[in-house]
Amino acid sequence: MNILRIKKLIFLHLQHLPMKSRAWRTLVCKWGGVQIISPKRTFIGEGVIFDTNYPQDIFIEEGVRLTSGVKIVTHFMNPNTGSYDRGKVHICKGAYLGMNTLVVKPVTIGERAIIGAGSVVLEEVPPNSVVVGVPGEIVKQDNVR
Numbered sequence: 001m002n003i004l005r006i007k008k009l010i011f012l013h014l015q016h017l018p019m020k021s022r023a024w025r026t027l028v029c030k031w032g033g034v035q036i037i038s039p040k041r042t043f044i045g046e047g048v049i050f051d052t053n054y055p056q057d058i059f060i061e062e063g064v065r066l067t068s069g070v071k072i073v074t075h076f077m078n079p080n081t082g083s084y085d086r087g088k089v090h091i092c093k094g095a096y097l098g099m100n101t102l103v104v105k106p107v108t109i110g111e112r113a114i115i116g117a118g119s120v121v122l123e124e125v126p127p128n129s130v131v132v133g134v135p136g137e138i139v140k141q142d143n144v145r
Helices: 003-014 024-031
Strands: 058-060 075-077 084-086 089-091 130-132 137-140
Touching: 003 024
Parallel strands: 058 089
Antiparallel strands: 075 084, 130 137
16 A cells, blocks of 8 residues: 555545534545545535545535535446446535435536435436435426525
């Protein structure tokens, strides 16, 4: 295991310590390899888990809110080949992910999208939409907040 990987793992685990969710926690996650555009304008709640294998494949724009217990995974088992595939997760400006949301496939979550608590995101989420359920389904589009 190389020194850069060890550094990323340390920072991704340090973010679970008690600290302010805005600014400090996002900065620690950025040091852990997650690509965060504006740490001061992003909210990452307690218990958020990022893929520790490929944190650099997670891209978070400004104004995003990840509430408590959100999990983002960028690698997954491909049932056809039996091997692991990986892909990028892009969370666009102003998106909101509710408590215990799970993102398990390479997807883009559109601007100002709302993901309901406990949802599992497997497909692209259009901007200004509301997604709920397992698997996540769009229940409202062109949501204006």
